[in-house]
Amino acid sequence: MEKPKIYTQELGGRDLSIKLTNWADQANGSALVQYGETVILATAVMSAKPREGTNFFPLLVDYQEKFYASGKIKGSRFIKREGRPSDEATLTGRMIDRSLRPRFDSRIRNDIQVVLNVLSYDGKNDPEIPALIAGSIALHISDIPWGGPIGAVKVGKIGKEYILNPTIGEEESSDFLITLAGTKDKINMIEAGAKEVAEEEIVAAFEFGKKYIQKIIQFEEDIAKENALAKKEVPLFEADDALKSEIDSFLENRLQEALFNESKKERASALSSLEEELKTFLSTKESEGAVSKGLAYFEKKADELVHKNILEKERRVDGRKLDELREIACDTGFLPRTHGSGMFMRGNTHALATVTLAPPSAEQIIDEMKEEYKKRFMLHYNFPNFSVGEVAPMRSPGRREIGHGALAEKALSPLIPSKEDFPYTIRVVSEILSSNGSSSMASACAGSLALMDAGVPIKKPVAGIAMGLMTGNSGEYKILTDIQGPEDHHGDMDFKVAGTSTGVTAIQMDVKIDGVSIEILEKTLAQAKKARKEILDAISKNIAEPRDTLSPHAPRILILQINPEKIRDVIGPGGKVINAIIEETGVLSIDIEEDGKVFVAAAADSEDAANKAIVWIKSITREIKIGETFTGKVVKVADFGAFVELTPKHEGLVHVSELSD
Numbered sequence: 001m002e003k004p005k006i007y008t009q010e011l012g013g014r015d016l017s018i019k020l021t022n023w024a025d026q027a028n029g030s031a032l033v034q035y036g037e038t039v040i041l042a043t044a045v046m047s048a049k050p051r052e053g054t055n056f057f058p059l060l061v062d063y064q065e066k067f068y069a070s071g072k073i074k075g076s077r078f079i080k081r082e083g084r085p086s087d088e089a090t091l092t093g094r095m096i097d098r099s100l101r102p103r104f105d106s107r108i109r110n111d112i113q114v115v116l117n118v119l120s121y122d123g124k125n126d127p128e129i130p131a132l133i134a135g136s137i138a139l140h141i142s143d144i145p146w147g148g149p150i151g152a153v154k155v156g157k158i159g160k161e162y163i164l165n166p167t168i169g170e171e172e173s174s175d176f177l178i179t180l181a182g183t184k185d186k187i188n189m190i191e192a193g194a195k196e197v198a199e200e201e202i203v204a205a206f207e208f209g210k211k212y213i214q215k216i217i218q219f220e221e222d223i224a225k226e227n228a229l230a231k232k233e234v235p236l237f238e239a240d241d242a243l244k245s246e247i248d249s250f251l252e253n254r255l256q257e258a259l260f261n262e263s264k265k266e267r268a269s270a271l272s273s274l275e276e277e278l279k280t281f282l283s284t285k286e287s288e289g290a291v292s293k294g295l296a297y298f299e300k301k302a303d304e305l306v307h308k309n310i311l312e313k314e315r316r317v318d319g320r321k322l323d324e325l326r327e328i329a330c331d332t333g334f335l336p337r338t339h340g341s342g343m344f345m346r347g348n349t350h351a352l353a354t355v356t357l358a359p360p361s362a363e364q365i366i367d368e369m370k371e372e373y374k375k376r377f378m379l380h381y382n383f384p385n386f387s388v389g390e391v392a393p394m395r396s397p398g399r400r401e402i403g404h405g406a407l408a409e410k411a412l413s414p415l416i417p418s419k420e421d422f423p424y425t426i427r428v429v430s431e432i433l434s435s436n437g438s439s440s441m442a443s444a445c446a447g448s449l450a451l452m453d454a455g456v457p458i459k460k461p462v463a464g465i466a467m468g469l470m471t472g473n474s475g476e477y478k479i480l481t482d483i484q485g486p487e488d489h490h491g492d493m494d495f496k497v498a499g500t501s502t503g504v505t506a507i508q509m510d511v512k513i514d515g516v517s518i519e520i521l522e523k524t525l526a527q528a529k530k531a532r533k534e535i536l537d538a539i540s541k542n543i544a545e546p547r548d549t550l551s552p553h554a555p556r557i558l559i560l561q562i563n564p565e566k567i568r569d570v571i572g573p574g575g576k577v578i579n580a581i582i583e584e585t586g587v588l589s590i591d592i593e594e595d596g597k598v599f600v601a602a603a604a605d606s607e608d609a610a611n612k613a614i615v616w617i618k619s620i621t622r623e624i625k626i627g628e629t630f631t632g633k634v635v636k637v638a639d640f641g642a643f644v645e646l647t648p649k650h651e652g653l654v655h656v657s658e659l660s661d
Contacts (some may be wrong), residue, residue, distance in 0.1 A: 029142020186515025216647030340454025438466030464498030
């Protein structure tokens, strides 16, 4: 085994160590990155030949968490091998993909795979930052064509102090957590969750993080000077000049006419017809790959037209102004049996959200590499194919659905009341019925409507908006509010931001260019704040605050505090007592926490059952005090007196001297 080359740099009070070993010596590039005692092995591999017949850049990023990394064996009794990645691992993989992808030439057709394996997790240092850095350095020193490196940091804030790469304990106390990736000059990926934080604080966090991103990039570049392989020459998938000229003559002004149409259906129909005509035209050409290369050029021409019209004329495909929202419509309470329902429609994007309330026993148990915990608020996002007019088999949620749902959940989470104030497990489901841009932000809006309709006492509604960007070759740019399909597809940035009237709760950004400046990010946040206020006004016109009462179909939950030492009396041997209470009173469930808090849940029309269970539990846990008077049943008579039942768990002796003749 070769002796590894080890490079170390201090970062946030801990050593960031990059080790170059021959462990994965058949990969094009690999690196072992350690931060604290969290260790990531990154590998990068590229196929020898381009993939035949594909019209996209085939990059695959896999982030793998294994239970052995934290000294655990999977909790399932029957299955001990890790299965599909957890939602959190999926989200981390998506985030790393969004950071690495913009630094590749999209004309590459060779398959490229980056795998991030968590080998050790110390319970303090989140693997996502060392994993991002590991992916970057593995690619940077490999022979795979790549425009890196990138740096990555996480920024938190406790009190007035900004924290670099907060530990797991510090994350819980932080006002926000912002993960940033980027180049020396620009930011190319943002993932943030915040507790209603002002835009000014968010921008200050960007500035704080950027300094350390630059430091990390310099560290990677110094390592690459000594170790990087020469980059391979790979064929780029592109039409030659002659074919481009023929396509330009064929299209003339027809592509512009098809693109710029206020109706999505008419626009889609016109573009589809034009594309089919182009396919027929290209099929007559003898040059190799004429059809697929010609269609790629068709996409590039559409991209150029969208940019040109916005940059030079501020003309959007549907005729709106740059900062203008599409028409918004809201509705609530239209589904008779759900506990809450909300419909949010913004242009052709329509999200239907429902709320289900359940007892604490319905909490989701999450068993992951990092920890096992319970989750009482969840938002699930579904994106059926009919929402974009397509036909395909219905499948379980993919990475996109998991990511969009997690973003909407992150946006709403800071407003969810505590378990003490509202002792319910809460599930929101967003069904996307029609999609034309930013269905995740529509899900956050629909979720707000449904939660208030359900009577969940959220502090205030949340609204979200997707912002876009068009940039020119000379540094000019235009920021777009409420981007729809073509502006997302052909634009340079997708910046989603959600929040309340007070501040930001979630941000997600990815780009197709090398990155954006903090000046652009600051202006985007300001423009998004204006749009968010307009959406919140539209929500408030339908429902201004949570309803005073729960749905008649929602369960009723009563709370009782008992002495923790009495918990065993309520449960009984093998659960005998608690099961008897449930069976005889007819309640749905009884949940007891370690601190002695008891949650009794009953069906909506059976609140009397909950009250009976409460009385029963009180009688079991009642502590007898001197001076109290009881009327009780005599359960046993002896020569020296009588035993009287005071409570189901307590008997008292009345001495014979205290009995009348």
